[in-house]
Amino acid sequence: MISADTKDALARELPAEIHCREALLAGLALYGSSRGAFVTHRNAVARLFWSLLEERKSHPIGTRAPTRLQRLPTFAIDLPEQLRAVPAKPARKCDRLIEIRAAFLACGSLAAGAHGYHLEFVTRSDEVAQRLKWMLRSAGVPPKATRRKARLVLYYKDFDAIAELLTLIGAFGAVLQLEDVRALRETKNRIHRLVNTEAANLERTAQAAAEQRRVIEFLRSVYGLVRLTPALREVAELRLKHPDESLMELGRRCNPPIAKPTVSSRLGALARLADQLRGGQVSAKAAR
Numbered sequence: 001m002i003s004a005d006t007k008d009a010l011a012r013e014l015p016a017e018i019h020c021r022e023a024l025l026a027g028l029a030l031y032g033s034s035r036g037a038f039v040t041h042r043n044a045v046a047r048l049f050w051s052l053l054e055e056r057k058s059h060p061i062g063t064r065a066p067t068r069l070q071r072l073p074t075f076a077i078d079l080p081e082q083l084r085a086v087p088a089k090p091a092r093k094c095d096r097l098i099e100i101r102a103a104f105l106a107c108g109s110l111a112a113g114a115h116g117y118h119l120e121f122v123t124r125s126d127e128v129a130q131r132l133k134w135m136l137r138s139a140g141v142p143p144k145a146t147r148r149k150a151r152l153v154l155y156y157k158d159f160d161a162i163a164e165l166l167t168l169i170g171a172f173g174a175v176l177q178l179e180d181v182r183a184l185r186e187t188k189n190r191i192h193r194l195v196n197t198e199a200a201n202l203e204r205t206a207q208a209a210a211e212q213r214r215v216i217e218f219l220r221s222v223y224g225l226v227r228l229t230p231a232l233r234e235v236a237e238l239r240l241k242h243p244d245e246s247l248m249e250l251g252r253r254c255n256p257p258i259a260k261p262t263v264s265s266r267l268g269a270l271a272r273l274a275d276q277l278r279g280g281q282v283s284a285k286a287a288r
Contacts (some may be wrong), residue, residue, distance in 0.1 A: 003110040004042065006166070006174040010105060011044035013170060014051075015098060023095035025052040027102025029083035031123060031132070036084065037076045038106075039064075045105050046075035055080065089131070096135050101169040103132050110162070110174065112181045119162045120155035122148070129154060141165045205246055212239050212267050215274045222277055228270075235266040 015021050028049045032038045040046050046061050053059055064074040090096045103121055104110075111118045121143075123129040129145075129152035136143050136154065141164055143154040156162045159182060166174045216236045219225065225233050238250050245253075247263040254263075 002112055002174060002177055003108075005177075006110055006171050007042050007105055007108075008044040009173050010101060010169070010171055011042065011048040014048075017094070019092065020094055020098050021052060023090050023092075023098040024102050025049070026083065026087045027099035028052070028106050029079055030086060030099075030106075030128065031103040031121075032106030033079060033084070034076075034124065037078050039074060039076045040106065041072040041074055042105075043073070043075060046077060048105070050077055053077075053080065086127075086131075089134070093138075096138055097168055100132070100135050100139060100165070101171075103135075104169060104171075110166075112178055116157060117159050117162050117178065118155065118157055119165065120153055122151055122153050124151075126152050136165070139165070139168055141168070206244070209239070209243055209245075212270075213243055215267075215271050216240055218274050219270060219277070223273070232266055232270055235263060236270060239267070 015024060028045075029038055032040055032045075032049070038046075038049050040049070050056055050059070050061050059078050059080065062076045062078075064076055090099060103123075107123055108119065108121045121129070121132055123132060133143060133145065133154055141156075141161055143156055146153050146155065156165065159178070163175050163178060166172075166178075216225075216239055219228070219236065225236055228236060234254055235250065238253050242250065242253065246260075247267075248260045251258045251260055251263045
C-alpha cells in the first residue's frame, strides 16, 4: 500500500537540525493527538515519535485493542504536558515543511487507484485544519477542502500537486512510485485507444466490404459481370473472391497491381452503375 510504505519511509528519516526535530515532534503531537496521547496505526511512526521524546522511559509505546470499525493495530504514547498545547506557527520555512510532513505521518493518507490519485489530511478539529491549510498555502501547494462526518478534510486529486507536495516533505520514493503508476496507466490507456481505433477501422472496413459485395451481386444478377469493362470486372471478381480483404490488398492482387485510391474509384464506379440500374428498374415499374 503506497500510503503505508510512504509513511514508513518518512518515519526512518530524522531531520539533521535540532529545531527541525523539535518541529517534527510538535507537529506529530499536534496532528496525532487523541485524548492526551499520540495515536497512530503505523509502528514506524510510533517509534519515530517515541525516539524524539526526551523522557522516553516515562512514555512507553502502548497498544490499544482494535475496534470493530477500525481493525488496524493502534499504538499510543502519552503526551508530555508541554506537547499538549497548540504550538506557535514555525517561523522557518524548513520547520513549516517539517510540520506538513508530521501532519502526513499523523493524519494523512495517499492513494493511487483506478479512480485516480488522492492525498488527504483528516484533522481532529477545524482549528487544526485551518492551521494546516495555512501551512500548505505557505508551501505553495494550496489544498481543496470538504467536510466529511463533521470533520474538515484537506485534499488533493491533481497528480502534479500531489507530486510537488510529496517532494517538499521529502517523500521521494512515493513520487517515483506514483510516476511508475502514471506511466503504466498512460501506457494502458494508449494501448486501449489504439485497440479501439483498430477495431473501429476493421468494423468500418467490414461494413464497406459487405456493401460492395451487395452491389456486385446486384450487378451480376441484373446486368452481368461479363458486360463490365475488364478493369471493373477484375475488381468486382476479386471482391467476391476475397470478401474480407482491404482495398490495398485487393489492389495488390490486380494485374498489374494498382493503388488503393484506384481500387476505391473502380468500386465507386460499380456503385454508381448499380444506382443507375436500380433507378431504371423503378422507372420501368412506374410505367406499368
